[in-house]
Amino acid sequence: MTILNLVFIVFLGVLFFIAYFHISNYILDVYGNKTLKRFNFENSIRVIVFIAPAFIVLFIFILYPVFETIRLSFYDKFGREFVGLYNYKWAINDPEFRRSILNNLVWLLVVPTLSTFFGLVIANLADRIWWGSIAKSIIFMPMAISFVGAGVIWKFIYEYRGPDNTQIGLLNAIIVSLGYEPQAWLTIPMWNNFFLMAIMIWIQTGLALVIFSAALRSVPKEMLEAARIDGASELKIFFSIIIPYLEQTILVIWTLITIIVLRIFDIIFAMTNGEWQTGVLANLMYDWMFRGGGDSGRGSVLAIVIMIGVIPILAWNLYKHRQEQKI
Amino acid sequence: MKKFSISSILSQLLLLFFVIIWIIPTFGLFISSLRDKDLLAISGWWTSLTTTEINEIYRMSGMESQIEEDGYFKIKGKLFEVNSGKKIGSFGITSKKINEFNIGDVAIFKDESEVLLDEDGNYEWRSRTQFTKKKGKRLFTTSLSPPAFTFENYREVLFKEGIGRAFINTMAVALPSTLIPLIICSFFAYSLTWMKFYGRDTLLAIIIASLVVPLQMSLIPILTIYNDFGQLFGVAAKSYPGVWMAHTGFGLASTTFLLRNFLKSLPNEMMEAAKVDGASHYDIFLRIIIPLSIPAFASIFILQFLWCWNDLLVGLVFLDQVPSEIILTAKLKELLGSRGENWEILTTGAFVSMTVPLFIFFALQRYFIRGLVAGSVKG
Numbered sequence: 001m002t003i004l005n006l007v008f009i010v011f012l013g014v015l016f017f018i019a020y021f022h023i024s025n026y027i028l029d030v031y032g033n034k035t036l037k038r039f040n041f042e043n044s045i046r047v048i049v050f051i052a053p054a055f056i057v058l059f060i061f062i063l064y065p066v067f068e069t070i071r072l073s074f075y076d077k078f079g080r081e082f083v084g085l086y087n088y089k090w091a092i093n094d095p096e097f098r099r100s101i102l103n104n105l106v107w108l109l110v111v112p113t114l115s116t117f118f119g120l121v122i123a124n125l126a127d128r129i130w131w132g133s134i135a136k137s138i139i140f141m142p143m144a145i146s147f148v149g150a151g152v153i154w155k156f157i158y159e160y161r162g163p164d165n166t167q168i169g170l171l172n173a174i175i176v177s178l179g180y181e182p183q184a185w186l187t188i189p190m191w192n193n194f195f196l197m198a199i200m201i202w203i204q205t206g207l208a209l210v211i212f213s214a215a216l217r218s219v220p221k222e223m224l225e226a227a228r229i230d231g232a233s234e235l236k237i238f239f240s241i242i243i244p245y246l247e248q249t250i251l252v253i254w255t256l257i258t259i260i261v262l263r264i265f266d267i268i269f270a271m272t273n274g275e276w277q278t279g280v281l282a283n284l285m286y287d288w289m290f291r292g293g294g295d296s297g298r299g300s301v302l303a304i305v306i307m308i309g310v311i312p313i314l315a316w317n318l319y320k321h322r323q324e325q326k327i
Numbered sequence: 328m329k330k331f332s333i334s335s336i337l338s339q340l341l342l343l344f345f346v347i348i349w350i351i352p353t354f355g356l357f358i359s360s361l362r363d364k365d366l367l368a369i370s371g372w373w374t375s376l377t378t379t380e381i382n383e384i385y386r387m388s389g390m391e392s393q394i395e396e397d398g399y400f401k402i403k404g405k406l407f408e409v410n411s412g413k414k415i416g417s418f419g420i421t422s423k424k425i426n427e428f429n430i431g432d433v434a435i436f437k438d439e440s441e442v443l444l445d446e447d448g449n450y451e452w453r454s455r456t457q458f459t460k461k462k463g464k465r466l467f468t469t470s471l472s473p474p475a476f477t478f479e480n481y482r483e484v485l486f487k488e489g490i491g492r493a494f495i496n497t498m499a500v501a502l503p504s505t506l507i508p509l510i511i512c513s514f515f516a517y518s519l520t521w522m523k524f525y526g527r528d529t530l531l532a533i534i535i536a537s538l539v540v541p542l543q544m545s546l547i548p549i550l551t552i553y554n555d556f557g558q559l560f561g562v563a564a565k566s567y568p569g570v571w572m573a574h575t576g577f578g579l580a581s582t583t584f585l586l587r588n589f590l591k592s593l594p595n596e597m598m599e600a601a602k603v604d605g606a607s608h609y610d611i612f613l614r615i616i617i618p619l620s621i622p623a624f625a626s627i628f629i630l631q632f633l634w635c636w637n638d639l640l641v642g643l644v645f646l647d648q649v650p651s652e653i654i655l656t657a658k659l660k661e662l663l664g665s666r667g668e669n670w671e672i673l674t675t676g677a678f679v680s681m682t683v684p685l686f687i688f689f690a691l692q693r694y695f696i697r698g699l700v701a702g703s704v705k706g
Contacts, residue, residue, distance in 0.1 A: 006495065006496075009499075010503050013507065014507060017506075021514060029609060043522070044524070050515065050522065051514070054514065055515070055530075057511065062576060063537075122345055125341060129338065138346050138350050139349045141353065143688075144695075146637030146638075148677075149637070149659065152663065152674065153356045153677060156352075156355060156673070157352055168367070170371065170373070173373075265640050269639065282640075285543055286643075289546065289644070307543075317539065318535060321531075
């Protein structure tokens with residue numbers, strides 16, 4: 001496809017949706033008033049016109065797939081024959097699956113906690129320093145970068161050369177200058193997971209940081225002043241006032257990062273492709289979507305396991321929504 | 328008072344520490360992308376401002392190029408083209424002693440031929456007897472290379488490695504994938520906020536539930552639909568419109584949710600007044616809602632655009648990995664596999680892929696942050 005064609009279909013694609021809304025509403029404005037208003041149909045048709053595209057997309061891309069994935073998890077690799085719990089039994093007995101689940105759990109434990117922690121500490125530090133906003137910008141910047149881009153950046157940090165060569169990876173250069181042997185960091189089982197997690201923490205701390213910075217403004221200044229006059233140390237203020245005050249925000253950020261980490265795929269796919277025991281569920285699922293011509297049964301089971309991880313959060317969100325509706 | 332200033336210095340130092348840790352990886356990548364590729368392969372980017380020592384092996388020309396002069400048979404030549412100011416410091420004729428001779432020394436081989444070398448790589452190899460070998464002898468040089476920065480890597484990556492085309496492809500994926508959800512979700516959010524109809528609350532609850540559904544749940548069924556659709560109509564299963572709609576689907580819940588939160592904050596009286604004046608919902612939408620929503624649109628546009636630009640999985644699953652369709656992140660991943668040792672290509676490619684996000688980040692940071700903060704209220 002030539003570039004010109006590409007530009008053309010991009011325009012056409014966007015124009016299509018604008019035209020849909022404009023033309024249908026125009027027709028409704030011109031003809032609807034006379035014939036339909038009497039029966040109060042105009043409003044109902046307008047609702048359908050407004051909602052239809054979004055609802056159809058929502059149905060095709062989210063609602064239907066959720067049920068279809070659940071159905072497929074009970075079917076064979078082509079989705080044709082019912083096999084009961086076979087795929088689930090396979091998963092439980094598969095060492096790769098167990099490894100992935102374990103890795104996912106470690107990721108879920110480490111990344112949201114450390115990102116939230118660093119975000120909170122940095123937000124608090126930057127809040128009181130005149131060059132704080134520049135510092136925040138810099139730490140927030142990785143949020144704009146793709147996971148793959150971040151992968152390249154960090155692969156360069158972890159780069160390994162044999163002991164006889166000059167190390168061009170920063171980490172090994174430091175290690176060598178301290179008199180140790182260079183290491184191929186990404187191939188050391190178990191530890192390599194933490195080197196990959198460092199990348200994610202590097203990215204997600206920025207997210208936590210900006211949200212905390214916004215939330216910090218809601219902490220009453222008088223309370224902090226009063227504590228300082230009473231001689232409380234900054235550390236004490238941090239633990240006794242700021243953390244309790246931001247409890248809700250901490251929870252929100254922690255869940256937010258948890259959701260992102262649960263479906264983490266790009267970093268591992270780009271850095272190790274799941275080798276050296278770094279695989280997580282999303283990578284295993286991608287693998288099974290195409291491995292041996294693709295196995296929709298096993299792939300679906302893996303998707304469902306990821307889904308199960310978010311169900312508590314989903315339920316909590318719905319519960320909170322209900323509460324708000326009542327007020 | 329004194330205690331306060333000590334703690335202030337401490338917190339400044341601590342923050343500085345964080346900033347340095349956070350900036351170094353990106354900074355290293357940026358510097359590396361501008362370095363000469365030969366230097367990049369053999370020295371760390373932190374040495375880029377100092378002169379680098381390079382050890383190289385060259386082979387002199389063979390018998391064809393010999394000439395007779397002053398009673399000698401001579402082979403003259405250049406070890407390397409005149410380049411970025413590389414200066415040879417010392418050289419050797421065996422791999423065991425690569426620093427045996429200095430410039431100006433005459434090195435004598437076992438066959439009693441002699442070689443003279445200057446610091447620019449010009450050599451004169453002479454012998455009393457005629458040269459008979461097709462291949463010349465090897466010279467081991469140690470040269471000092473001054474800091475060298477170049478845009479050559481960018482030229483190569485953009486035009487030879489296909490990153491330039493991938494950049495355009497990514498734009499063709501990301502722009503519609505941002506605009507389409509923005510268009511359809513703004514109508515959706517409007518009706519969820521300002522229109523009364525049966526099932527509205529259920530629909531809202533579905534949106535909130537969809538916010539956290541991982542996109543992995545959709546991959547297999549959507550891929551099946553696309554394959555069936557392609558077969559039924561005899562078109563390609565993987566195509567740009569397919570990716571747009573997939574991104575629209577995956578971004579729909581959050582876009583609608585954010586827009587609805589914004590619309591809810593607009594004063595009800597305004598809509599009522601317009602309605603009394605006989606404005607239809609579409610009039611209200613065009614004349615009142617859109618102008619008021621520009622800041623919200625900007626935030627959501629940035630969030631969704633960056634999401635689509637940085638996405639790998641959707642582009643990998645719903646597009647063919649061919650030059651006319653491959654997106655930047657997929658291309659980078661491909662290069663990581665095939666050109667894993669060519670750091671000049673990887674670092675430059677990564678930086679090219681980051682230009683748009685970084686531009687948005689620095690130019691529109693305010694909207695970006697506003698969107699993130701608004702989006703996090705519920706998660």
